[in-house]
Amino acid sequence: MIQMTGAELILRLLERQGIRTVAGIPGGAILPLYDALSGSKLIRHVLARHEQGAGFIAQGMARVSGRPEVCFASSGPGATNLVTAIADAHLDSIPMVAITGQVPLSMIGTDAFQEADIYGMTVPVTKHNFLVRSAAELLQVIPDAFRLAMSGRPGPVLIDIPKDVQTQVVSFDAFPLPAIPDAAPAGDPDAIEEAARLINAAERPVLYVGGGAVHSGAAQQIVALAERAGLPTTMTLMALGVMPIDHPLSLGMLGMHGARHTNFILEESDLLVCVGARFDDRAIGKAAQFCPRAKIVHIDIDPSELHKIRNAHVAINGDVGAVLDALLPRVNVRLRKRWLSHVGSLKSRFPLHLPGLDDPRSHYGLVQAVASVVGDEAVVTTDVGQHQMWAAQAYPFRRPRQWLTSGGFGTMGFGLPVAIGAALAVPARTVVCFTGDGSFKMNIQELATLAEEGLNVKIVLMNNNSLGLVYQQQSLFYGKRVFASKYRGAPDFLKIAEGFGIGGVDLDTAQNPRAALVQALSGPGPCLIHASIDREEFVYPMVPPGGANTEMIGG
Amino acid sequence: MIEQVADPLQESGFAKVVLELEVNNHPGVMSHICNLFARRAFNVEGILCMPMSDPRRSRIWLLVFEDQRLEQMVLQVEKLVDVLSVRRHGAEHEVFERLEKFFY
Ligand SMILES: Cc1ncc(C[n+]2csc(CCOP(=O)(O)OP(=O)(O)O)c2C)c(N)n1
Ligand SMILES: [Mg+2]
Numbered sequence: 001m002i003q004m005t006g007a008e009l010i011l012r013l014l015e016r017q018g019i020r021t022v023a024g025i026p027g028g029a030i031l032p033l034y035d036a037l038s039g040s041k042l043i044r045h046v047l048a049r050h051e052q053g054a055g056f057i058a059q060g061m062a063r064v065s066g067r068p069e070v071c072f073a074s075s076g077p078g079a080t081n082l083v084t085a086i087a088d089a090h091l092d093s094i095p096m097v098a099i100t101g102q103v104p105l106s107m108i109g110t111d112a113f114q115e116a117d118i119y120g121m122t123v124p125v126t127k128h129n130f131l132v133r134s135a136a137e138l139l140q141v142i143p144d145a146f147r148l149a150m151s152g153r154p155g156p157v158l159i160d161i162p163k164d165v166q167t168q169v170v171s172f173d174a175f176p177l178p179a180i181p182d183a184a185p186a187g188d189p190d191a192i193e194e195a196a197r198l199i200n201a202a203e204r205p206v207l208y209v210g211g212g213a214v215h216s217g218a219a220q221q222i223v224a225l226a227e228r229a230g231l232p233t234t235m236t237l238m239a240l241g242v243m244p245i246d247h248p249l250s251l252g253m254l255g256m257h258g259a260r261h262t263n264f265i266l267e268e269s270d271l272l273v274c275v276g277a278r279f280d281d282r283a284i285g286k287a288a289q290f291c292p293r294a295k296i297v298h299i300d301i302d303p304s305e306l307h308k309i310r311n312a313h314v315a316i317n318g319d320v321g322a323v324l325d326a327l328l329p330r331v332n333v334r335l336r337k338r339w340l341s342h343v344g345s346l347k348s349r350f351p352l353h354l355p356g357l358d359d360p361r362s363h364y365g366l367v368q369a370v371a372s373v374v375g376d377e378a379v380v381t382t383d384v385g386q387h388q389m390w391a392a393q394a395y396p397f398r399r400p401r402q403w404l405t406s407g408g409f410g411t412m413g414f415g416l417p418v419a420i421g422a423a424l425a426v427p428a429r430t431v432v433c434f435t436g437d438g439s440f441k442m443n444i445q446e447l448a449t450l451a452e453e454g455l456n457v458k459i460v461l462m463n464n465n466s467l468g469l470v471y472q473q474q475s476l477f478y479g480k481r482v483f484a485s486k487y488r489g490a491p492d493f494l495k496i497a498e499g500f501g502i503g504g505v506d507l508d509t510a511q512n513p514r515a516a517l518v519q520a521l522s523g524p525g526p527c528l529i530h531a532s533i534d535r536e537e538f539v540y541p542m543v544p545p546g547g548a549n550t551e552m553i554g555g
Numbered sequence: 556m557i558e559q560v561a562d563p564l565q566e567s568g569f570a571k572v573v574l575e576l577e578v579n580n581h582p583g584v585m586s587h588i589c590n591l592f593a594r595r596a597f598n599v600e601g602i603l604c605m606p607m608s609d610p611r612r613s614r615i616w617l618l619v620f621e622d623q624r625l626e627q628m629v630l631q632v633e634k635l636v637d638v639l640s641v642r643r644h645g646a647e648h649e650v651f652e653r654l655e656k657f658f659y
Contacts, residue, residue: 119583120586123586123587123590124590124591124594127636128635128636131582131583148636302634303630303633303634304627304630304631304633304634307626308627
């Protein structure tokens with residue numbers, strides 16, 4: 001017979017699940033769990049400065065490792081502060097287990113101090129959630145939470161644990177086994193056969209790859225399929241890196257800020273092979289006008305994605321890696337000289353324009369200058385805005401999980417804490433965070449966490465002293481009525497970083513910006529790299545809101 | 556990445572559909588189900604829930620209007636962890652009809 005408190009049990013179960021780092025902030029309702037955590041020899045706690053930061057640190061760890069990671073918050077405001085990070089994980093299918101303290105069971109529903117119905121609040125933004133009613137339930141709930149977070153389409157799970165459940169003593173015979181993912185549905189062999197037939201018969205096929213390929217670890221199969229069948233391949237924002245950008249079959253990113261040629265090639269396709277992507281409106285523009293002549297093969301682990309936006313001619317429900325393994329031997333080797341040479345000519349007629357590449361003080365130039373110093377081994381995170389799209393367009397991504405960005409939710413404030421989480425998970429790699437002056441201020445307090453942990457995170461701040469993407473939209477689509485998007489004050493970010501104990505360089509004043517950049521990126525530990533960016537620089541090309549992908553402006 | 560332009564919602568049709576769900580019986584299951592319909596702006600005309608002979612399970616009956624989103628709705632309901640099965644019945648199913656005398 002084993003006997004311990006609920007709090008100790010949670011800790012043992014997390015340890016047995018392989019959790020080694022937890023980010024969080026303590027408070028009254030979760031103190032029993034923190035007390036137990038203080039005695040853990042295996043789990044290290046990273047004290048965030050805001051619970052949203054803790055949630056994103058856990059996400060950063062999960063986005064590079066691919067397995068569920070954990071954050072802690074107390075009840076009430078601690079728990080509500082987590083919600084944005086949980087919702088962000090939900091939209092990008094990131095496995096995560098959030099554990100919140102709750103007021104004691106007997107006080108639930110009494111408007112007790114720091115009581116919030118976090119269970120009710122997180123129903124729409126989690127894959128599943130639990131309110132634990134006894135310590136014995138933890139034996140089931142904790143492994144279930146991990147199993148759900150990592151099975152099928154990954155996602156966040158929240159466990160709300162009342163304080164008295166944490167202190168309650170529970171006896172049991174044996175620990176449950178650590179959770180493993182449920183087996184994915186095996187793709188229907190007939191559908192796989194039919195998909196191969198369509199690919200073999202197509203004249204102008206395109207492979208359209210989404211974040212599901214990253215989650216499934218299917219990058220190798222994607223490249224193999226593309227090469228075997230001669231498929232030009234485009235990636236969503238979430239899938240950048242699945243096929244190296246300089247692969248001859250790569251078309252780069254599609255959609256709102258993709259290259260013109262990418263969207264034109266899609267327009268001409270007669271078969272779209274969609275793997276782990278979900279026909280998001282930012283990627284496909286007007287749904288009815290996206291690939292209007294193409295038959296669709298859609299492979300996804302989530303059955304509710306199939307036929308959701310566009311009806312598929314062949315829909316295959318299964319793990320994309322496993323389905324591609326079955327599909328590959330059925331697909332004929334094709335050189336597709338005609339189609340690929342046409343693709344090549346569209347590429348050279350409508351290339352992605354990246355002006356200013358030789359100037360490390362311009363937006364695209366800065367992105368590529370950073371890339372050339374840190375190489376393919378670095379992890380790149382971004383915030384949300386123009387700087388995010390410039391990084392997506394110009395950074396040469398060559399491996400999956402190299403690029404961590406808030407795709408579905410588009411959360412400003414994502415970049416810094418996710419970079420911290422990534423650095424915790426892979427301390428040997430340099431982590432670069434491309435941020436904007438607006439986004440940076442949304443989780444700037446995590447500079448304190450970063451300084452304390454001394455992690456190898458380089459923050460590249462593209463400062464246009466504005467909410468640039470909003471400014472761009474107002475300039476282009478709201479009759480230049482610029483409102484609430486330009487800042488009047490201009491904080492000194494280098495001083496702020498210095499106040500947190502983090503050094504930096506200002507490329508604006510550097511004698512030799514390229515040398516200053518190399519030096520800043522090559523040193524150990526954190527660093528802030530500041531560069532002013534012209535507010536009139538916009539993200540081009542662009543599909544106007546509500547437009548079809550072929551109606552791009554600029555660039 | 557801001558700004559949304561959506562196509563107008565298709566009007567819902569008039570054909571009624573009865574959904575029969577088998578679910579785990581614990582507090583919170585109803586909120587997961589109702590929340591799912593509510594946040595997708597899908598009207599539930601009638602709802603009925605009782606424990607089954609095995610008290611760990613409940614059966615939920617939902618009366619909804621057939622609409623082009625119903626297919627997706629059912630797929631989403633099936634994804635809920637506490638939902639064990641979903642069956643579709645036509646409007647001729649009598650479960651709600653027999654209850655009408657309590658309402659009119
Ligand atoms: C939390 C949050 N609030 C508001 C928005 C809407 N929004 C999208 S981009 C943007 C401006 C971002 O400014 P900045 O971080 O400076 O990036 P820039 O576009 O200037 O490069 C805003 C306000 C958002 N995405 N997230
Ligand atoms: Mg800005």
